[in-house]
Every structure is written in C-alpha cells, then in structure tokens.
Amino acid sequence: xxxxxxxxxxxxxxxxxxxxxxxxxxxxxxxxxxxxxxxxxxxxxxxxxxxxxxxxxxxxxxxxxxxxxxxxxxxxxxxxxxxxxxxxxxxxxxxxxxxxxxxxxxxxxxxxxxxx
Amino acid sequence: xxxxxxxxxxxxxxxxxxxxxxxxxxxxxxxxxxxxxxxxxxxxxxxxxxxxxxxxxxxxxxxxxxxxxxxxxxxxxxxxxxxxxxxxxxxxxxxxxxxxxxxxxxxxxxxxxxxxxxxxxxxxxxxxxxxxxxxxxxxxxxxxxxxxxxxxxxxxxxxxxxxxxxxxxxxxxxxxxxxxxxxxxxxxxxxxxxxxxxxxxxxxxxxxxxxxxxxxxxxxxxxxx
Numbered sequence: 001x002x003x004x005x006x007x008x009x010x011x012x013x014x015x016x017x018x019x020x021x022x023x024x025x026x027x028x029x030x031x032x033x034x035x036x037x038x039x040x041x042x043x044x045x046x047x048x049x050x051x052x053x054x055x056x057x058x059x060x061x062x063x064x065x066x067x068x069x070x071x072x073x074x075x076x077x078x079x080x081x082x083x084x085x086x087x088x089x090x091x092x093x094x095x096x097x098x099x100x101x102x103x104x105x106x107x108x109x110x111x112x113x114x115x116x
Numbered sequence: 117x118x119x120x121x122x123x124x125x126x127x128x129x130x131x132x133x134x135x136x137x138x139x140x141x142x143x144x145x146x147x148x149x150x151x152x153x154x155x156x157x158x159x160x161x162x163x164x165x166x167x168x169x170x171x172x173x174x175x176x177x178x179x180x181x182x183x184x185x186x187x188x189x190x191x192x193x194x195x196x197x198x199x200x201x202x203x204x205x206x207x208x209x210x211x212x213x214x215x216x217x218x219x220x221x222x223x224x225x226x227x228x229x230x231x232x233x234x235x236x237x238x239x240x241x242x243x244x245x246x247x248x249x250x251x252x253x254x255x256x257x258x259x260x261x262x263x264x265x266x267x268x269x270x271x272x273x274x275x276x277x278x279x280x281x282x283x284x285x286x287x288x289x290x291x292x293x294x295x296x297x298x299x300x301x302x303x304x305x306x307x308x309x310x311x312x313x314x315x316x317x318x319x320x321x322x323x324x325x326x327x328x329x330x331x332x333x334x335x336x337x338x339x340x341x
Contacts, residue, residue: 001171024175030165031206031242035274046163046206083171093174100309101169108175115179116204 001083001095004065009084012092013057013067016109024048024108025078049113052076064096067107078107119287122151126229126265127195128220128252130158130208130244132186133303138270139233140193140299141289142332147194148292154197154227156219157186158248163205166305173305181305189302192295199223209247216251217258224255229265232256236335239271239280257339268334283333290330297329 028044054069054076068077080096087093091110098104108114125146129135135143135155143153160179167173173181183200190198201219203211224232235249249269256264268285289296300307 001167001174026163026175028163028165031244035241038274082169085174087174087176091176093176095167095171095175097167097169097171099169101167101171102165103167103175104165106175114176116202 001085001093003083004059004081006059006061006065009059009065009067009094010057012084012086013059013069013109016092016111017054017057019111020051020053022049022051022110022113023076024106024110024114025050025076026103026106027078028104030102067094076107078105080105081107119145119149120231120266122146123230124227125151125153126223126227126232127153127155128158128223128232128234128248129155130203130242130248131161131164131205132157132182132189133161133300133306134235134245135193136189136296136299136303136307137328139332140189140296141292141329142233142287142334143193143195144292144295144299145287145289152197153193153195154199154223154229155190155195156199156201156223158201158203158208159205159244160186160200161205161306164306166309178305182303185303185305189299192298192302194295206244208244211247213251213254216247217255220251220255221258224259224265231266231268233268233334234270236269236271236276236280236337239273239276239335241273253337253339256337261339261341264339267337269337270333271335280335283335285334285336287332287334288330289332293329 026046033040033042052071054071056070058068060066065081066079067081081094082096084094094107095103096105127135147153161182162179164178234252235245237249237253240246240249256267
C-alpha cells in the first residue's frame, strides 16, 4: 500500500461505481486496548463480504482522508484512511494506519468475494 | 519445578504467536524429551493490526505472512504436528459453542493427550482467547474424570495474580531460551517492534526484564467434580 494520492484513489473508487461489489469495512482500537489502559472504552465494528452497489464515491482531501460511498438507499464511509493499493486480484484495499503502523480502519472493495 | 512426564501434549491457542509468548520453552523442553506435541492453532491472526507504516502487508496479505511465520516458529519449537483450524481471527467467540467443544473433543479423541495447554478462562484478556479456553475446558469437563488430561492454562489479565495467586506451575526454560527467542522472532510481523524496543532499551542501559524468557507459568484447571 502507498500513501493516498487523491486523484488516483478517486479514479479507482469511480471504477467500482454502479457495479455489484463486496466490501470489507473494519474499525478497531485493538482487542488489548482496555488491557493496556483501563480508561479506554473499546469499540469497533467489522463487516466482510457485504454486497453493495454505490452510485457515487468521494475521497475527501484531508489528512487522514475520509472516503464515502453513496448507495441507492444509504451510505458507507470510513474515516482515517492513509494508504491504499489495487492488489493483484483487482481489489481496492484502503487502510488507515496510525503513527505506529497499526491498522485503525480498513475499507476494501472487490468485484469478487473476499476469502472467509 | 521439574517437568511432569507426558504421553502426548495438545496445545490449543487461537492466534499464531500465542504459543510462542506463553509456552515455546515448555514445548521445546518436551520435544527434546521426545514427547509428541500437536498444536491446534484456530486462526491465522487475520485481523492483526500491525501492518507497519510504511506498510509491509495489507489486511488481505497478512494471513499468508502469518501462516509462514507460524510454520517457521513451529520448527524452532520442534512441533511436527501443526493443525491450522481455519477459523477467522476475532470471530471465535461468535461460533456455535457446541461446534467449538466438538472441535476440541475430536482432537482429544484422536490424540489422547495427557496434557493440554491453553488459556485460563476469565483471565485471558482477548475474546478469542476466552472462547478457546472455554471450549477446551468444557470438552475436558465432559470426559470421565479418570481419563481427563491435565490442563495447563495461561492467565495474564491484570487481575490474575490478585484473584488466583501465583501460578502453581513454573517451568524454568532458561536452557532453551534461544529457541524461545527464535520462535518469537519467527513471528516477525507481530514481534519485530517488541524485539526492536528491547534492543533499544539495552542500548540505553535499561534492559527489559527478560524473566518471561526464563520462566513459563501455568495455572492448572480445576474441574471440581
């Protein structure tokens, strides 16, 4: 993955618009967050291989970036995106890596289902 | 304490590297004595957070990296029977409870272990650790009392010592410290930062306590009936 280049990422997002796609969306502060600091309220969410179709996608020019997908009836968005790549299977993998290299958020889009 | 003789050991943990931190020395010592060890690793740690910055992996490439790390770690521990059970990281507790008990029961039926090493229910911190420990303890609890294997359990929640007292089993693994270190280093995607941090501290004249490289400590699960 490389750091977000807005124009290129926007084009990649556009290329999946109006298609049936599978998404992986994840936010996390780690299963050990409360173990290391009892004042942390540990919350996160995860969905994998949800099938959606979006008509509009936008990456916002801020650091870290936000990416939003508008569907016919509803929305998907991720906040904190720093890196992305189009992998060798043609999947758009976006991630938000914190200052120590730990994943805090991921949004991935693919025309074929992700593994289990 | 001296190692109790064992016929067959079954190690059950959910993530590649759980075994290296908690039990690599004990496993190596038993392997050096010729005791067969089977390691059932339930997931590939697919949801590991450490991808680096700049990143060395993606969410999708991480499992394959960790599979290879696990295989390498097993070589350093001398484990010849590694079972990768195909569950997904962070979902173990949401699997059907009976399916999980059966997974463990099938392994016990096949291997007839005299010792199982896993986590301590209630003191295992990570939800996958807890779910793994629950399944193991339940599978053993259902066995006739006379043929139950001993269960060594790893607890490391912040309240473990206060609630449970000192672990009754303390194994001196100093003689295989290098093997344990190599097993930990094999899980580089998970441990590189830790080993780097320790090197830095040594450079600064403040070595991290390495007691965890010299002793491995276990509770013994009490089945009460």
